[in-house]
């Protein structure tokens with residue numbers, strides 16, 4: 001297990017336990033005021049949008065073309081910090097990852 005530090009849509013900072021091997025989406029979708037993740041991780045809904053703390057960007061895998069295409073359609077797309085967190089696998093290296101749930105679209 002690793003810890004993620006997540007700011008939810010109410011502005012509360014919550015520490016969430018995440019299982020290595022799962023996705024960041026699976027780890028945070030059940031917390032209050034969080035992502036919806038409607039498609040269940042198929043990279044087709046963009047409702048798992050989060051903004052990643054700039055200090056963590058380099059530790060993350062690169063976005064796929066599909067992920068980037070969906071993100072660019074969002075009103076609050078941030079070219080550097082926006083990610084679909086169903087596309088980020090939890091690894092030991094991500095212990096302490098800091099992210100903010102994206103605003104409701």
Ligand code: FES
Nearest residue numbers: 039041046048086
């Ligand atoms: S859960 Fe639908 S794109 Fe991530």
